[in-house]
Amino acid sequence: MxxxxxxxxxxxxxxxxxxxxxxxxxxxxxxxxxxxxxxxxxxxxxxxxxxxxxxxxxxxxxxxxxxxxxxxxxxxxxxxxxxxxxxxxxxxxxxxxxxxxxxxxxxxxxxxxxxxxxxxxxxxxxxxxxxxxxxxxxxxxxxxxxxxxxxxxxxxxxxxxxxxxxxxxxxxxxxxxxxxxxxxxxxxxxxxxxxxxxxxxxxxxxxxxxxxxxxxxxxxxxxxxxxxxxxxxxxxxxxxxxxxxxxxxxxxxxxxxxxxxxxxxxxxxxxxxxxxxxxxxPGAARLVCDDGTPQVCVTAVDRALLPAVSAALADLNDRLRGLPGAPVRWVDGPRPPTSDEAQLPSPGPESARGRLKNPQQYGHWAVQYLFSETCEPSDHDPENPAWRRASDINSAVIQWLSPPGSAGADPLPETREYVDRLNAKPPAGQRDYLARYLTSDTCRADQVPVP
Known part of the structure; x- marks a missing residue:
């Protein structure tokens, strides 16, 4: 073996x-x-x-x-x-x-x-x-x-x-x-x-x-x-x-x-x-726009939010469409808007998984951006009754166009009067007043039209 x-x-x-x-x-x-x-x-x-x-x-x-x-x-x-x-x-x-x-x-x-x-x-x-x-x-x-x-x-x-x-x-x-x-x-x-x-x-x-x-x-x-x-x-x-x-x-x-x-x-x-x-x-800052009027444009990093942003601004755009002085489009991004554009609130911080957390509040901020004109210090005179009236009218127009979505944000008594006047006007009168307001110089208190 x-x-x-x-x-x-x-x-x-x-x-x-x-x-x-x-x-x-x-x-x-x-x-x-x-x-x-x-x-x-x-x-x-x-x-x-x-x-x-x-x-x-x-x-x-x-x-x-x-x-x-x-x-x-x-x-x-x-x-x-x-x-x-x-x-x-x-x-x-x-x-x-x-x-x-x-x-x-x-x-x-x-x-x-x-x-x-x-x-x-x-x-x-x-x-x-x-x-x-x-x-x-x-x-x-x-x-x-x-x-x-x-x-x-x-x-x-x-x-x-x-x-x-x-x-x-x-x-x-x-x-x-x-x-x-x-x-x-x-x-x-x-x-x-x-x-x-x-x-x-x-x-x-x-x-x-x-x-x-x-x-x-x-x-x-x-x-x-x-x-x-x-x-x-x-x-x-x-x-x-x-x-x-x-x-x-x-x-x-x-x-x-x-x-x-x-x-x-x-x-x-x-x-x-x-x-x-x-x-x-540059790819992240590239604008992505819808086909509305005024046009709504967000940057590429927020392109999934474009339908939600367009829906939040739909009623506001219906009132602005075709009026002289209205913006041609809303834009967001690192570059400042041109003279015929309006700054859009950045939707990113107010978004969650492809939707806006509070669309009504977002629309209110958009109107605030639209009418947030920077005036010279010499134009600002809080003691002047005309200036206080112009400030109240500005708040009333913002409230009327897009009420805030947060609770407890009712207009102040001095603003409520102008909001009620605007709501009482017929649609043609509302468009006529909004056109006059958009084309006025809101830094000149005597040029701000009274509703």
Missing amino acids: KTARTSSGSPADAPAAATATTSAAVRRVRPLRGELVHGIGPWTGAAVLVTVLIVMNAHTQSPFAWPSRRGELTELLRGAGLVIGGPLSAAAGCWHGGRERRRRTLELRRSFARGGMRQALVAAAPAALWPAVGYLLAAAVPLLATWPYSDGGLSHLALPLADALALAALGVLGFVAGRLVPWRLTAPLAAVMVFLLIATVRSGYGQDPSPLNPADVHDFAWDRPVWWFAPASAGWLGGLAAAALLLYAARRRATALVPLTVAVGCAAALVSAGPGLWRPD
Whole structure:
């Protein structure tokens, strides 16, 4: 009877080699799997997911009424995800990093056969992965819900990915802080510090965003980020987190210079670019118009709202159609309207999933824009009875053309008289008066016609 060969290349050794390889792979994966599915990690991801969705709904003032503009939605996600999720991620990472000190098992872990860097990577994985996963799931809900109604290109979609990496970096930084500072209050203090760093240094309205603050927002709807903004933003915080982890756990701490150099380079690029991180997007500002008279035109980022905007202005356009002095069309966008155009209120902030939140109120704002002529300071004389009368007539015409949709917005007594006069006129008289009012100089109180 022949026996199987036992040389290294014999077929008899193949099953044993495959079994050994499989066992080694299992031994490598099992500790990471155990770290990911146990402990505070999954709860952190769930907390970030729920908190971001709650903050998003609170900001929109009604459940699931998310903005239709993709750029505005991603900026809202940045604020909600990082101002709230950032402190959560740092605190959870800090608490997770101090686990061995609380259990008094840190020296036992250091005695394992695996290297210190490999142990640190496995231990820090939940602090980095779960906040990012929770944020991405929270971001996917409004992005998918508004996808059929949104426009503005794909350039904004890289920002949620960079924000998720920022949350992962904050989790790793918290993990390192928890390993180095053996104090139970380290986690809440880390959350407070991250919140102060992110929330209190955000730029205000009218100011340029801070390029190093991942939670800062850009409000201009017809801009797009440069292609390298998201990678540089991720490299800035990600490089800091990687450098901190290497300084803590690597045998050769000089290797931390590599991610630290990446972080400094990304930060320098962001700071030097400044406002140049955002560029005008001609495609987003392109006008999309209906075929009505006066014509209603919105920008391409709001083209899904054009039917709703046209419907909100339908009654107003019926009264303006064919009158001298009436606008030829309503326009929105970054450029100012011409002499025969009227400025349209931006429908984006007042929209949700392809519809206007309050069409009647939107029509009222449109009339206010139509009659909001800027007068010289010398023309304004509140003590002059003629000027006060002209101001009351202006309010009455706006109220008559399009009453506000908000509750408790009845006209004042001094305005009610003129509204009643206009309502009492026959249709021909109303059109005649509106034509005279449109062609008058409302900055000259003596030229404003009385109903």
